[in-house]
Amino acid sequence: MNDLEFTRSVLAWYDGGHRDLPWRLTKDPYRIWVSEIMLQQTRAETVISYYERFLSRYPTVQDLASGAEEELLKYWEGLGYYTRARSLHKAARLIVSEYGGALPADVAALRALPGVGDYTAGAIASIAFGIPAAAVDGNVERVICRYFGMEDTVGTPAVRRAITEMTQALVPHDRPGAFANAMMEMGAVMCTPKNPKCLLCPVRESCRGLAMGIAGELPRKAKKKAQRVEKRAVLLVFCGNRVLITKRKEKLLGGLFVFPDVLEKGTPAELCAALEEKGIRAAYDEPVGHARHVFTHLIWEMDVHALIADETVDVPDGQWVTRDELQALPLPTAVKAARGWAMERLE
Ligand code: SF4
Numbered sequence: 001m002n003d004l005e006f007t008r009s010v011l012a013w014y015d016g017g018h019r020d021l022p023w024r025l026t027k028d029p030y031r032i033w034v035s036e037i038m039l040q041q042t043r044a045e046t047v048i049s050y051y052e053r054f055l056s057r058y059p060t061v062q063d064l065a066s067g068a069e070e071e072l073l074k075y076w077e078g079l080g081y082y083t084r085a086r087s088l089h090k091a092a093r094l095i096v097s098e099y100g101g102a103l104p105a106d107v108a109a110l111r112a113l114p115g116v117g118d119y120t121a122g123a124i125a126s127i128a129f130g131i132p133a134a135a136v137d138g139n140v141e142r143v144i145c146r147y148f149g150m151e152d153t154v155g156t157p158a159v160r161r162a163i164t165e166m167t168q169a170l171v172p173h174d175r176p177g178a179f180a181n182a183m184m185e186m187g188a189v190m191c192t193p194k195n196p197k198c199l200l201c202p203v204r205e206s207c208r209g210l211a212m213g214i215a216g217e218l219p220r221k222a223k224k225k226a227q228r229v230e231k232r233a234v235l236l237v238f239c240g241n242r243v244l245i246t247k248r249k250e251k252l253l254g255g256l257f258v259f260p261d262v263l264e265k266g267t268p269a270e271l272c273a274a275l276e277e278k279g280i281r282a283a284y285d286e287p288v289g290h291a292r293h294v295f296t297h298l299i300w301e302m303d304v305h306a307l308i309a310d311e312t313v314d315v316p317d318g319q320w321v322t323r324d325e326l327q328a329l330p331l332p333t334a335v336k337a338a339r340g341w342a343m344e345r346l347e
Contacts, residue, residue: 001206006147007170007179013202014182019044019189022051024181029103029128030061036120037088041081044188050079061101064092073256073330080333082256087115105129118164127177134167135180136160139187145219146191149208154219229299233262233271234291234335236342237282239309242320243342244280245329249317252295253332257319259342261302271305282309288341293334304338306345323347 001009018024021044023035034054038047054075058064064072069089076085091113095103103124104110111121122135136144141154144163152159172179190197198210209215236259237244245257262274268284275282285306293300312320321329323346331339 001203003170006203006206007172009202010182010186011172011175011178013190014178014185018181018185022048027128029105029124031055032128033103033116033120033124034058034088036123037084037115038079040084040120042079047079050076061092061095061103064089065096065101069255070330074328077330078333082253082332084115086255090114091116103128105131107131107133118160123180125176126171126180130177132171132173132176134164134171135183136164136167137184137187139191140167140183141187142193142219143183143187143191146196146209146215147203147207149212149214149218151214151218151220153222155222225297227294227297227299229301231264231266232300232302233266234258234302234304234338235260235262235271235275236288236304236306236338236345237275237280237309238285238306238342238345239312239320241346242312242322243326243346244309244312244315244318244320245326245331246315246319247317252298253334256332257329258332258335259304259338260318266303268305271307275307275309278315279313280309280315281311281313282307289337291335291337295334300334302335302338304341306341 023032026032035047035051038051038054057075058067058072067089069086072085072089073082076082079085094113095101105125107121107125110116110124111118116124119135119137122133123137125131125133126135141163144150144166145154148166150163152162154160154163167183170179190201194216196215198204198207198215201207204210207215209218244260246260248254248256248258260275260278262271265271265274272282272284285308288304288306291302291304293302319325323343326339326343326346
């Protein structure tokens with residue numbers, strides 16, 4: 001099977017039936033862009049409801065550009081990786097100011113937008129504009145490595161470049177968008193990370209990985225670094241019917257509201273002293289629960305405590321919020337359990 005036959009086989013298989021994902025039913029570059037950003041770190045099945053809700057609130061680039069960041073984050077809540085939402089917002093403003101509200105039909109210009117990497121630029125260019133560009137995500141990388149029996153460790157710029165070139169050679173000029181979707185579909189439902197369905201695969205006859213008996217082992221990946229564990233004491237500081245939240249300054253979850261927290265400290269006296277440093281006088285009440293959140297390279301082990309403050313003093317970047325306000329704010333998933341406990345007590 002040569003390159004052309006590979007492409008034809010994959011397209012014929014795709015045309016024979018595939019998942020009806022909502023972003024496959026549109027040609028609107030804006031909608032395709034939003035879907036691609038949401039799909040960057042999230043499974044398609046999860047994205048669907050977020051995608052629909054987001055687009056009913058922000059049906060055009062202009063609506064997104066003129067929206068407030070805080071509200072936008074609320075619509076993103078639960079998808080995680082909030083940097084994506086902020087980049088989307090910045091890019092929307094840029095598209096309005098620089099491109100008159102229409103996404104540029106050019107790979108390099110797309111690639112220059114905040115939050116758009118090689119893969120996303122290739123996907124938008126091919127799917128929305130019919131430009132024969134390669135779009136290599138994790139799914140496509142896996143199909144290519146297995147099909148060509150490529151045993152190099154993936155993740156380095158050189159190997160990434162090689163895989164992009166191999167994919168580029170397969171992109172048909174007449175249906176680049178369908179091919180991009182077909183390759184992603186192959187990776188998602190046929191050439192799956194575990195137990196690929198090689199018996200049903202349209203390109204099995206010439207798949208080198210299968211012939212070599214190593215399909216399931218590919219792509220070869222560098223060993224992951226062990227995740228760092230951070231012990232955090234999360235403080236629910238109540239005053240009457242309000243609880244204190246503060247905006248995070250750190251890069252991770254930066255700009256999002258969380259409850260104040262303290263690293264590697266846990267005795268009631270230590271927690272009260274930590275709050276006193278921020279100008280808040282509070283008495284320790286009781287331990288509330290434990291929560292764990294796993295980021296890509298980091299794990300938060302969180303002991304959540306309740307404290308009672310004397311008064312709602314002004315705290316830099318802080319707000320004393322009621323139950324309803326707490327519910328309406330975009331809080332990261334990492335503190336969802338703590339929010340639940342805070343809301344129970346505010347009832
Ligand atoms: S034959 Fe198996 S390993 Fe090869 S491309 Fe198809 S599903 Fe993937």
